[in-house]
Amino acid sequence: MEKFAKAFPSKPLKNTAGKPWALAGVVGSGNLEVLVERGSRPSDAMECHIETSIPGYKASWLAALADFAHHYPAGGTKVTINDQGAPPVLVTLRLRQAYDHLTKGEK
Amino acid sequence: MTGTSLFHEQTARQRIAAVVDAGSFVELLPPPERLTSPYLAQLGIPVSFDDGIVIGKAKIGGKKLYIAAQVGQFVGGAVGEIHGAKLTGLFKAAARDRVPCALVIESGGVRLHEGSAGEIAITETMRAIFECRAKKVPTIAVIGSDIGAYGGIGILSTCCDFRVMTEHGRLGISGPIVIEKWMGKKAYDSSNRALVWKTSGGKTKYLLGDADALVHDDAGAVREAIGKLLAKSSPVTLKNAKARQAALAKRLKRFGKTENPDDVWKGMGVRDIAAASLASGPEFVALAKTGRK
Amino acid sequence: MKQPSPRALLGKLFGGSAKGIAVEKSLITGYAQVGGKAVCVIGTCNGTYIGNEAALVLAAHVIDCIERHPRTPIVMLVDSAGQEPNRLDEMLGLASYFGHLLSCLEVARRKGHKLITIATGKAIGGAFICYGMFADRIYALDSASVGLMPIAAMSAVTKIPAAVLQKLSKTMPSLEFGAEPFALLGGVEEVWPSKGDTQARLAKAIAAASADDNRAALGKKRGGRKLALDIRNRVLAESAK
Numbered sequence: 190m191e192k193f194a195k196a197f198p199s200k201p202l203k204n205t206a207g208k209p210w211a212l213a214g215v216v217g218s219g220n221l222e223v224l225v226e227r228g229s230r231p232s233d234a235m236e237c238h239i240e241t242s243i244p245g246y247k248a249s250w251l252a253a254l255a256d257f258a259h260h261y262p263a264g265g266t267k268v269t270i271n272d273q274g275a276p277p278v279l280v281t282l283r284l285r286q287a288y289d290h291l292t293k294g295e296k
Numbered sequence: 297m298t299g300t301s302l303f304h305e306q307t308a309r310q311r312i313a314a315v316v317d318a319g320s321f322v323e324l325l326p327p328p329e330r331l332t333s334p335y336l337a338q339l340g341i342p343v344s345f346d347d348g349i350v351i352g353k354a355k356i357g358g359k360k361l362y363i364a365a366q367v368g369q370f371v372g373g374a375v376g377e378i379h380g381a382k383l384t385g386l387f388k389a390a391a392r393d394r395v396p397c398a399l400v401i402e403s404g405g406v407r408l409h410e411g412s413a414g415e416i417a418i419t420e421t422m423r424a425i426f427e428c429r430a431k432k433v434p435t436i437a438v439i440g441s442d443i444g445a446y447g448g449i450g451i452l453s454t455c456c457d458f459r460v461m462t463e464h465g466r467l468g469i470s471g472p473i474v475i476e477k478w479m480g481k482k483a484y485d486s487s488n489r490a491l492v493w494k495t496s497g498g499k500t501k502y503l504l505g506d507a508d509a510l511v512h513d514d515a516g517a518v519r520e521a522i523g524k525l526l527a528k529s530s531p532v533t534l535k536n537a538k539a540r541q542a543a544l545a546k547r548l549k550r551f552g553k554t555e556n557p558d559d560v561w562k563g564m565g566v567r568d569i570a571a572a573s574l575a576s577g578p579e580f581v582a583l584a585k586t587g588r589k
Numbered sequence: 590m591k592q593p594s595p596r597a598l599l600g601k602l603f604g605g606s607a608k609g610i611a612v613e614k615s616l617i618t619g620y621a622q623v624g625g626k627a628v629c630v631i632g633t634c635n636g637t638y639i640g641n642e643a644a645l646v647l648a649a650h651v652i653d654c655i656e657r658h659p660r661t662p663i664v665m666l667v668d669s670a671g672q673e674p675n676r677l678d679e680m681l682g683l684a685s686y687f688g689h690l691l692s693c694l695e696v697a698r699r700k701g702h703k704l705i706t707i708a709t710g711k712a713i714g715g716a717f718i719c720y721g722m723f724a725d726r727i728y729a730l731d732s733a734s735v736g737l738m739p740i741a742a743m744s745a746v747t748k749i750p751a752a753v754l755q756k757l758s759k760t761m762p763s764l765e766f767g768a769e770p771f772a773l774l775g776g777v778e779e780v781w782p783s784k785g786d787t788q789a790r791l792a793k794a795i796a797a798a799s800a801d802d803n804r805a806a807l808g809k810k811r812g813g814r815k816l817a818l819d820i821r822n823r824v825l826a827e828s829a830k
Contacts, residue, residue, distance in 0.1 A: 190340045210328045215307055216344040217369030224327050224345055242342045269330075273342045324827045331820065335764075338757055339749055353828065362828070377763070381805070381817040385824025392825070406714070408747050412737045413763035413814050415714065416776045416804060419722040420817070423802045426695045445684075448718050454688025469683050469715060470674040478674035495680045506685045534655055534700070537693045541648055544682075544689055548641055551681055560680065 191244035195251060197258035199235040202227065202265050204292060211290035214275075214283040221272040221280065223287040225263075232265040241272035253277060257284050266291070303440045303513050304464040308350045308365035311400050314515030315522065316354035316363060323352040325382060333376050335410040344370045347378040351386045353395075356523045361396045362386050368402030368443040375403060375449065376410035380417020387424035387435065396434040396526045399456070404471065405447020418448040425455045432529045434458070436522055439465035440513065444496065446471050454506070457530040460521040461498030461507040462514075463576060468496040490573070494557035499572070499580055503564040504547060512577035592668075592710055592732065595634035602666075602707070602787055603630070616643055617666055618650040620658070624792030629654035629702075631720070632666030636711045638673035639719070644686035647720065651693040655700055662703040662795045663694070667721035668710025668733075687719040694723050703798040705791070708733040708768065708777070725798045727776065728790075729768035732783045735776075736766040762813040773813030775804040 210226040221241075228236075235258040239250055257263070268284070275283070303311065312321055325331055327345035336343045348370040354363050364386050366373040375383070383399070390397035406414040428435045437453040437460070439445045444466030445453045453459055453467060461467065470478075472486035472495070486492060494500055502510040508525070511517035530536070551560050558569050565584065566572045572583045592598075595617070599607035603621035610619030610630050615637030619630050631647045633639060654661055672683055698704055706724035708717070712735045721727065729735050737743070740758065744751035754764055762770035768780045781790050805821060808814030 190337075190342070210326070212309070212327045212345070215367055215369040216342050220369060222327075222344060226328055240342065242340075269345075271332075271342050271344055324824055325820070334816075335761060338761070339753070351824065377814060377816050378820055381820035382824055384805075384817075385821035386828070388821065389825050389828040393828070406737055408737065408743055409749070411743065411758075411761070411763040411765070412735075412771055412774055412776060413817070415718065415737045416722070416774055416808070416814070417817060419718055420802060420805060422691065422723065429695075430699065448715065450684040451687045451691070451715070451718055454685045455691055467682075467684055468679045469672050469687070470679060475674040475676050475679065479676065484676040495676055500680065501682065504682055504685075506682045532692055532695050532699070534652070534696050537648075537689070537696050538652060540689050540692070541645065541652060544641070544686055545645055547681055548645065552641075552677070554680075555677070557680055 190240060190242055191247065192240050193247055194238045195254070196234040196236045197255050198233060199258035199264040200262035201231045201233055202292070203262050208291055211287045213286035213290060216271045216273050219274050219276065221270055221275040221283055223283040224269045225287040225291050226267045227291070228265040228267060230265065235263040235266050235268060237268045237270070239270045239272065243274045249277060253280050257281065261288055263288065301514060303462055303515050303518055304442055306515065307369070308367040308400065308402065311515060312350060312354070312363055312365050315519045316356055317358065320355040321352050322354070323350060324386070325351065331378050333378055333410065335376060339409055341409065347376060347382070348373055349379045349382050351382050356519060356526065359526050361398055361526060362390045363398045363400070365400035366402045368441050371407055371409070373403035373443055374405060374407035375414045375418055376407040377413040377417060379407070380414055380421060384417065384421045384424045387421060387428055390433055391424065391427040391431055394431055394433050396436065397428060398436040398438060398522050400438045401445040401449060401453055402441035402443045403445060403449040404443060405449050415448065418452055422452055422455045425452070426532065429457060429529070429532050432531065434525055434529045436460060436525050438518055438522065439467055439498065440518060441465065444468070458508040458525050459506065460509045460511060460518060460525070461501055462511055462518070463493070463498045463580070464513050465498045466493065466496040467501050467506065491557070500557055500560065502581070503561060503566065503584055505543070510577055510581055517577060598634070598709055602791060604788060616646050618646065623788065623795060627658065627661050628795070629658060629661050629663045630666065631663065633669035633716070634666070634710065636668055636670050638671065639669050639716065640673060640675060640678045641681055641683055641686040644690045644719070648690045648693045651697055655697050655702065660701040662705060663697055664791070665704065665706040665721050665724055667706060667708045667712040667717060669716035670711050671714050671716035690720050691723050694720060698725070698800055703795055705794055705798055707791070708735050710734065714738060722776070725800045726778045726794060728794060729771065729777045729780050730783045731768055731780050733768050734766070735768040735771045739766045740764065770813065773811045775806065775808030775811060775814055778807070
């Protein structure tokens with residue numbers, strides 16, 4: 190297992206109402222779960238905590254998360270990930286699903 | 297998330313959302329609580345925020361129920377200390393509040409990585425299920441996933457008042473691979489899907505009377521079946537135990553040496569095996585109706 | 590550890606009254622006395638495998654006890670390797686046969702029969718789940734093999750090196766195999782020395798038994814299962830809101 194955490198600059202989350210948290214994905218082989226939670230106050234950083242069963246890919250994780258924080262206003266959120274070897278494309282998909290659930294309610 | 301509505305392809309969270317009244321589900325000990333397994337963490341195995349089981353309160357057709365769904369993708373839906381304690385707590389809450397409780401099963405049984413803790417947890421949940429039954433609070437097991445209900449969870453499912461199955465669901469203790477290893481491929485070829493499903497699948501369980509409803513592989517059908525059972529119960533009485541003893545003895549006498557599941561189907565009144573093999577849910581039930589009486 | 594013969598064990602537990610207990614195909618059924626009071630006895634011996642037929646034999650005896658000997662305590666002896674993987678038993682609903690045995694025991698409990706288990710030999714996995722662990726109070730002889738499975742077997746199935754599991758079991762008794770670690774989890778009330786006065790202990794255990802499930806509380810108190818009780822109680826508290 191490899192663990193790391195980092196905060197990425199991101200525009201503050203737009204709507205402040207709605208669900209306090211959202212979850213996408215499941216922990217299973219080649220999959221991951223992404224939990225996104227609203228912070229208590231506005232912020233211009235997306236805080237990320239990752240635990241992955243496949244060590245050695247920290248750089249690509251950080252790149253994917255930085256990219257997401259750049260494209261979506263996610264400032265003030267906390268993103269926590271449990272990963273069991275998901276491919277990068279799935280990481281991005283789950284991030285977006287969790288973010289959509291959080292900001293738009295039920296899909 | 298895949299956009300499908302096939303029950304067996306859905307995740308635990310999707311199943312609950314699709315089965316209960318829209319927006320009625322309130323999760324208990326939700327993911328932000330981060331109740332993750334210390335055993336898996338110590339072993340260097342990924343953990344999950346819900347420890348493989350989603351529990352909460354909801355409504356079906358406006359009627360309250362407690363509902364749980366196991367996450368089969370996460371260590372095979374197996375029961376560890378936290379997973380089991382959530383489930384025990386839910387059935388105990390159901391007994392206390394006299395609110396029906398449904399468990400959507402997808403589990404191979406005890407989580408081996410947590411040793412005996414999961415084993416004890418399953419038996420604690422069984423005790424809690426019987427607490428519900430003592431108060432005539434309905435307990436319903438839903439078995440409709442490919443992983444099925446095996447090991448201790450297979451036994452636990454038979455402690456509930458009712459079992460709702462789909463043809464995808466399987467109910468047993470030892471899975472086909474274990475049996476094949478034990479008895480040899482000649483006695484049980486675990487890659488023979490037709491044989492595996494006719495041994496432990498929903499249709500055979502329904503014919504024998506171990507499943508109370510056989511429905512389409514669809515959340516709407518499962519919802520309807522649960523809804524119908526919310527006001528019923530199967531009391532644990534001496535009279536019922538004696539009737540069950542007689543029925544199980546009769547079943548063993550009739551079919552104890554029957555190798556071919558088709559012969560069990562015929563014995564239970566299914567005339568057209570080929571048609572019944574292709575039929576689904578209610579269509580199968582219609583074909584089987586005479587036999588089950 | 591060398592196991593005594595079933596007869597020797599029954600004699601040790603029930604003295605001369607053990608003559609009222611039948612042992613057939615490694616299944617134990619009958620009536621005996623403990624401390625001068627009648628008990629019903631069901632169980633397994635010789636580490637036998639149990640299947641649909643065995644479940645029915647034991648269930649029939651529980652029903653007989655309920656009908657003919659109201660409120661007589663039921664002593665359950667466990668020495669079984671569990672279910673033998675078998676396609677025919679599975680096809681006919683092995684889980685349902687075990688569930689039926691549990692239901693019969695539940696009927697007995699509600700009708701005032703105390704349920705006491707003694708793990709006397711193998712009490713592993715499914716063998717222990719399908720009746721023994723359903724008692725009001727569960728005891729084990731120190732010579733019994735109690736637990737989900739030995740570390741070597743756990744290692745073979747999970748692919749985790751046995752040395753890793755062995756090391757972790759020092760701080761996580763759940764991973765360790767045996768009656769003592771199982772007691773730390775609350776799964777066993779008390780471990781009895783095989784050489785001790787088991788008749789006196791059994792009489793005391795029957796007198797003290799109550800139907801509340803105290804195992805999660807025991808597990809927390811003894812430190813072997815720290816989370817179960819608190820999480821269960823949190824579900825109960827949150828659901829009441």
